[in-house]
Amino acid sequence: MPVRSLPLLSVAWMRNMLERSPQDATLVMSGEHTHERIPGEAAIWVFILGDMLMFAAFFGQFAWDRIGRVELYAHSQQQLNVVFGAVNTLLLLTGSLFVVFGVEAFRSGGIKARLWFAAAFACALAFGVDKVLEYGSKWAAGITPDTNIFFLYYYMFTGIHALHLCIGMIFLARMWVLAGRLTRDGRDVRFAEIGASYWHLVDLLWVVLFALLYLMN
């Protein structure tokens, strides 16, 4: 096989893999309609999109205030430890993967979902610990919200995000409880999907925050 065609083949293979849905891989004969449905409920998506809009305004404001302060932003960013941010990103992304597996296991019945939700919770907890350590090290270095406008935004955005994370952890805890029950109904599955969707929101918001606060200068 010509070596040249390998990259093309791997891209095509990946696309093919991604086109398959978990529903293709999992034939669930419960009469549940698995195509074109809103994950969870419409209400959580109204919240998610609204929250995304709010954060978009934050991002825009942050970028706007950078005008005329490029050096200040760059210098301040260098005082952040990118390792904290990167580790946090990896934790949330992995937690999201666990949540996906957990919701699927939850739908199928059985106790396995508990493991996944617990693992996701552990990721969230690790994120929290990491954040506390990071805040602590910044504070000890004399960097507070009063230091400059960059750090005001840093504390404000990551703080609001951390609150979102706490709510996400409450969802995960509840999902863990539901997954331990012998019976579950459609309402429980919907709750798990709602919690999962909320969790992924926490994840995606952080992805952008990581780029803005830690990387882009």
Add this chain to the structure above:
Amino acid sequence: MSTVIRRSPMLHPALIAWSLLMLATAISWWLGGNHDFGGDRRYSIVAIAVVAFAKVHLVGTYFMELRHAPPLLKRWFGTWIVVTCTVVVALYLAAMQ
């Protein structure tokens, strides 16, 4: 009672998406370092932003199950990604004129 037929878990779309997300994170981490492209930080800024919002797209599509969601929801989500990325990048570049 439901019957489940499973393929290999290694081929799970979410796992593949996760791998791409890990890779994307590593790439943007690298870009965020001092790789100047000859002194012009603008290229890495654009690249980091594009990668970040591509990651958001991956999270939405393969974690949040938007692939199987009504088109309107997909459109709103996609619009957010494009508009937010564009505005942020534009403001960043404008500041560096």
